[in-house]
Amino acid sequence: xxxxxxxxxxxxxxxxxxxxxxxxxxxxxxxxxxxxxxxxxxxxxxxxxxxxxxxxxxxxxxxxxxxxxxxxxxxxxxxxxxxxxxxxxxxxxxxxxxxxxxxxxxxxxxxxxxxxxx
Numbered sequence: 001x002x003x004x005x006x007x008x009x010x011x012x013x014x015x016x017x018x019x020x021x022x023x024x025x026x027x028x029x030x031x032x033x034x035x036x037x038x039x040x041x042x043x044x045x046x047x048x049x050x051x052x053x054x055x056x057x058x059x060x061x062x063x064x065x066x067x068x069x070x071x072x073x074x075x076x077x078x079x080x081x082x083x084x085x086x087x088x089x090x091x092x093x094x095x096x097x098x099x100x101x102x103x104x105x106x107x108x109x110x111x112x113x114x115x116x117x118x
Contacts, residue, residue, distance in 0.1 A: 005037035007044050008064075008108060015042045017049075044112050067107035068100050075099045 005012050012035035036042040079092050088096070 003035050005041050006034040007041035008037060008105065010037035010041075013037050015039060017042060017045055044108070047112075063111060064104045064107055068103045071099050071103040072096070 003012055004010065006017075015036035015038060017034040017036065034045065036045065075096055079088065079095075
């Protein structure tokens, strides 16, 4: 099974969270176990959890997806609207991925700047 960071969906790197209130059964324990790619994402989850905010990954995905659309459109226009994705060179694909990831992570930092120091 392949896991992703609960906040930003990068590959996790050893940072985890196990809800101490859900130790009754192994099923609850497994459901409350979350993995993170960094201390930053772990801190975002902890701060929201401490405030009683239900951390819902789909809400974060939606906000991040909306933030990516404008920079992605700018990049595609710079490369050329007439080119299909299959016609992109390796460098253009890497640029596209970098644009999306940078926008995604900057948005997460901006959304949670008051809650977690970056």
